Amino acid sequence: MKPAPFDYIRPATVAQAVDALDQHAGMARVLAGGQSLVPMLGMRLMRPSALIDINGLEDELGRIECSGSETTVGALVRYATLERSPVISERLPLLAHVVRYIGDRQVRNRGTLGGAVAQSDPTGEMGLVCLALGASVLARGSGGERTIPIEQFFEGSYANVLEPEELLVALRFPLAPSRCRFFERGRKHNDFALISVVAVGSEDADGRWHDVRIALGGINDRPVLAPAAAARLEGARWDAAAIEEAAQLALEVADPPDDVRASADYRRHLVPVHVRRVLTDLAAGEDR
């Protein structure tokens, strides 16, 4: 397989990368881990005029930085780094855990956090975790840098609000709630998910939960929060009845696709089942 012709550009700085994106007026593509982009080029699902290879920009885009309660992860930080980073396992244990559900060793050695978020696969694990943790996307264009709350980032299947001339430079995470649980059901080991569920929150000494967020993947054209379900559990003690109500409320945001992996009906059936299980496990002290 061979991609259609393109210009290969290897910028030495982020500023040069942004310049190159600008010069190609929306026709160029950023090449990060290449784990989604290179197959798409080979299948000619995409014919960019240029590829801007950011793999040489480790210094500017490959860092994990902590500032107070915030953790900023550069766009070029690879999955394998997230798996092994002591800073990530301490500050964002959910991210460190969930990354192991992506692809395989080889994919995780190359794929990047920024690439995954930019790819905006509706079943992708990284978008889901960023949503659950309330991350912000830092993007740079010729006009400067902007910060996009993740809730406003995804626009649809493989679609987001990044301008084609913008470079995603980092994801910024606020302090993570103390408790989290993730589940995904796929057709094969580590394949893209049919459905994935994340619940996070903190439990106070009284047994009441706060900062509850529930995020779902694979059941809409993008990863979505389930605000009604979370609201039902906010400030509450979680008994079986509360959990069951929340699980049903999660269906409010379900608008699942019918595709080769599963029917929409089956996906809808899975929503309350797995939301209930995830919440039950979390309430029982089974994290991750």
Next chain:
Amino acid sequence: MSDTVEITVTVNGTVHREQVSVREHAADFLRHTLGLTGTHVGCEQGVCGMCTVLLDGQAVKACLLLAPQLDGHEVETVESLAPGEELDPLQQAFKDAHALQCGFCTPGFLMTATALGREGRALSRDEIRDELAGVLCRCTGYEHIVTAVERYLAETPARERADV
């Protein structure tokens, strides 16, 4: 638009300076330009793992790397394992455990397991399976492959694995 670029890449310890097409993937470069046909090509879309090589010591799928991306990097292919007539301990473990039949997938497994061995971690069978999951085999049913890697990790001292 320039269709080719010059790259300098170290492959199995030898420095090569070559003109490459920017549209070519790294597995084709290794096979067609350098004649290193031990790196196999199956799906060319990152799914089968046949093309696994080490890039700066990390297992990666060469069909998802463009040849120009190799510039300034170090690549190890299956040809690096046994420079002479004698098999390397990992290859020997594959032979002893009957971990190959047609052998098409073998280079992919050998390179994935080579990188794994150098990490020096003790791994359960399940963990080994997980680490090898990026390479498919249509012949063996995997059991013997897992056994070969398990034995290799258990029987070859970590230092020797790092030396390979």
